[in-house]
Amino acid sequence: MKEKLYRFLWDRAPRAGERYQARRMAGVPKWRAVPQLLAAVAAGERGDGPPLPPEGESRSLERMPPEVLAEELSRFDGVSFDVFDTLLLRCVDRPEDAFFLVGAKLGYPDFQRLRVEAEHLARKRKQKAQGTGEVTLREIWEELKRTTALNPEQGMAIELEVEQALSRGNPYFLPVVAELRRMGKELALLSDMYLPGEFLQQLVEQAGFGRFQMCLVSGEERVSKGEGCLFDRLRRRFPRGASLAHVGDNPHSDGERAKAKGLTPFLYQNVQGAGDPFRAKDMSRVLGSVYRGLVNGKLHSGAEPCSLLYEYGYVYGGLFALGYCRFIREQADLQKADRLLFLSRDGEVLLELYRRLYPEDQRPVYAYWSRLAAAKVTAGLFPGDYFRRFLWHKAEGGVPVWQVVRSMELTPLLPELCSRLGLSPNRPLTHKNAGVIQDYLTDAWDRVLSLYGPQRQAAGTYYRQLLEGCRRAVAVDIGWAGSGPASLWWAAKKLWGLECEITGLVAGTNSAHSPERDAAEPLLLTGKLKSYLFSQGENRDLWKRHDPRRDHNLFWELLLGGEEGSLKGIYPGPEGSWRLELGKNSQADAVKEIHRGMLDFARDFTALEERLGMTFPISGRDAYAPMLEVFEDKNAPYRRGLEALLDEPGIG
Numbered sequence: 001m002k003e004k005l006y007r008f009l010w011d012r013a014p015r016a017g018e019r020y021q022a023r024r025m026a027g028v029p030k031w032r033a034v035p036q037l038l039a040a041v042a043a044g045e046r047g048d049g050p051p052l053p054p055e056g057e058s059r060s061l062e063r064m065p066p067e068v069l070a071e072e073l074s075r076f077d078g079v080s081f082d083v084f085d086t087l088l089l090r091c092v093d094r095p096e097d098a099f100f101l102v103g104a105k106l107g108y109p110d111f112q113r114l115r116v117e118a119e120h121l122a123r124k125r126k127q128k129a130q131g132t133g134e135v136t137l138r139e140i141w142e143e144l145k146r147t148t149a150l151n152p153e154q155g156m157a158i159e160l161e162v163e164q165a166l167s168r169g170n171p172y173f174l175p176v177v178a179e180l181r182r183m184g185k186e187l188a189l190l191s192d193m194y195l196p197g198e199f200l201q202q203l204v205e206q207a208g209f210g211r212f213q214m215c216l217v218s219g220e221e222r223v224s225k226g227e228g229c230l231f232d233r234l235r236r237r238f239p240r241g242a243s244l245a246h247v248g249d250n251p252h253s254d255g256e257r258a259k260a261k262g263l264t265p266f267l268y269q270n271v272q273g274a275g276d277p278f279r280a281k282d283m284s285r286v287l288g289s290v291y292r293g294l295v296n297g298k299l300h301s302g303a304e305p306c307s308l309l310y311e312y313g314y315v316y317g318g319l320f321a322l323g324y325c326r327f328i329r330e331q332a333d334l335q336k337a338d339r340l341l342f343l344s345r346d347g348e349v350l351l352e353l354y355r356r357l358y359p360e361d362q363r364p365v366y367a368y369w370s371r372l373a374a375a376k377v378t379a380g381l382f383p384g385d386y387f388r389r390f391l392w393h394k395a396e397g398g399v400p401v402w403q404v405v406r407s408m409e410l411t412p413l414l415p416e417l418c419s420r421l422g423l424s425p426n427r428p429l430t431h432k433n434a435g436v437i438q439d440y441l442t443d444a445w446d447r448v449l450s451l452y453g454p455q456r457q458a459a460g461t462y463y464r465q466l467l468e469g470c471r472r473a474v475a476v477d478i479g480w481a482g483s484g485p486a487s488l489w490w491a492a493k494k495l496w497g498l499e500c501e502i503t504g505l506v507a508g509t510n511s512a513h514s515p516e517r518d519a520a521e522p523l524l525l526t527g528k529l530k531s532y533l534f535s536q537g538e539n540r541d542l543w544k545r546h547d548p549r550r551d552h553n554l555f556w557e558l559l560l561g562g563e564e565g566s567l568k569g570i571y572p573g574p575e576g577s578w579r580l581e582l583g584k585n586s587q588a589d590a591v592k593e594i595h596r597g598m599l600d601f602a603r604d605f606t607a608l609e610e611r612l613g614m615t616f617p618i619s620g621r622d623a624y625a626p627m628l629e630v631f632e633d634k635n636a637p638y639r640r641g642l643e644a645l646l647d648e649p650g651i652g
Helices: 002-012 014-025 030-043 066-073 095-106 111-130 137-148 152-166 174-182 197-209 229-236 251-260 271-278 285-300 308-334 347-357 371-377 383-392 401-407 411-421 431-443 445-466 483-495 521-526 540-545 552-560 588-612 620-630 633-643
Strands: 078-082 088-090 167-169 186-191 214-217 244-248 264-267 339-343 364-367 472-477 501-508 529-534 567-572 578-582
Touching: 066 174, 066 264, 088 197, 088 285, 095 111, 095 152, 095 285, 111 137, 137 152, 152 167, 152 197, 152 588, 167 197, 174 186, 174 197, 186 197, 186 229, 197 214, 214 229, 229 244, 244 251, 251 264, 271 285, 285 308, 285 588, 285 620, 308 347, 308 472, 308 501, 308 529, 308 552, 308 588, 308 620, 308 633, 339 347, 339 483, 347 364, 347 472, 347 552, 347 588, 364 445, 371 383, 371 445, 371 483, 371 567, 383 401, 383 431, 401 411, 401 431, 411 431, 411 445, 431 445, 445 483, 445 567, 445 578, 472 483, 483 501, 501 552, 521 529, 529 540, 529 620, 540 620, 552 588, 552 620, 552 633, 620 633
Parallel strands: 078 186, 078 244, 186 214, 244 264, 339 364, 339 472, 472 501, 501 529
Antiparallel strands: 088 167, 567 578
16 A cells, blocks of 8 residues: 555656655655655646746845845854855756766766665664764765775765766855955854765865865764754854854754754755756756756856846757757768858857857858748749748738738739739738739749849859858758758759758757648658757657647747848849848847857856766757746746747748
């Protein structure tokens, strides 16, 4: 019966179950851990968390400003600080996830579980022998040696190396500690931790806080904050009657126990606990933990609020852009590409990030191409697509005939068209008259193509320069049918006579909810198109969930929209050259802010990888996962804050 109940609770909230397991391994008795498991399930740790704040997560925080906290703490003779999750933030959302990285460096399978279990056994053994469950890192590794035969000295060195790489100073507390130092306050570190006190001092010092006057660690002192006795040890270091404050994140050990021992507690909400309810849960274990750790630390420290647009880029676009750029590099190398064409405008921020990641790669260029320009240049190759984009997509939209013809750049044909068809130029385009307009233009097809002739020639001149000497190239786009890269390949081969094979790379293909769901299949089948996030054959669950009817395409395009206006066309320039004509983009500042967030996330993520000396694989499934939270029904108010930017002409 107990096993059935446990399994039921685990199925309801797997992450809550994992945390329960970790607490039990850490020596927390059942009578305390089981209620925590029940509370976690009731709180919805299976992912049914609160909706995203419409104003952004960082602006919804209710933390005391750092300067106010410093003023409050200045009233005391001495101040002690918890270390982890207070002064220091780990780049993982759960402390025990650091052991995955230790195991990776050791090359030892299932190390994380074994390490958690060894700590539990070491505490149990210590409790039985000496009446205390507080242990040191060495004692844990001596226990671990029994089950793994790993060298404790090597293992401890690697674990300390990983902890150092994962730890970063909490920007919220940097000005607080600096102000207290300026005032000459006595400062102490208190930590329920198995790591050496001197090591914690080094971490805190390297993080910019300087060295503290004292550091009391439970593993060395053999007493803990959780018991309250570590506060007794602290008090002995101060004169009788000294007023003391304690700052930490744990309501029990840093709050209740500190107060019971005569200290004034100042609780700091745990950044992972604050941010996790909003984070994607269905991700690879290690990558998901690192992603959540970075994002939660960025948004929930309370140091300074971010704009909604910056958050959108940092939280939902950064991991995707980084993973996509790595996918591009991998595919370019597999294809032995001589040139990487980052197509406008979706390729703008991707190109910037790619160049930051691979500064030695001389192959990437920014290539101007758009659906509008391509439709005109390749009208003779894809008449069906041409009419669909210019006529049928606009039918019943209230657009007058004259405006439609002008957008097609066929104004010289307008008088004859209206006369022949008996149409007023001001008549709105409908499905009925769109058909007769298409029939007229089909009959006058040679004249239509002749009007586009100068653009075909100018575009050919432009791409001959971009692809000079190239035998293979990849063209990078957002998606969805792959028409951008495909039309470019057809134009290069059939119109301009270029001997260059072009493979298209897209973030995602048309999905199950697209009217043209199978449009990309021939290209995928032949390898002329590769998709990162999803297709019918890859991450099929995403292919089924991604819904352009609910603006999913547009929210992705918002991430990659360029600061420039979209390309209207490539036209003849002086002396056989070419010139570009771009539209206006009133949303350039908004796009720039989104891109800043994306690039900052990539910087933070790769900096962590560099410190760890390892690279995390970012699958398309993991890269999409954060955006699934945005598309939840409960987050409609959050999406409405961005919908003003979903102006298709402005982003696509």
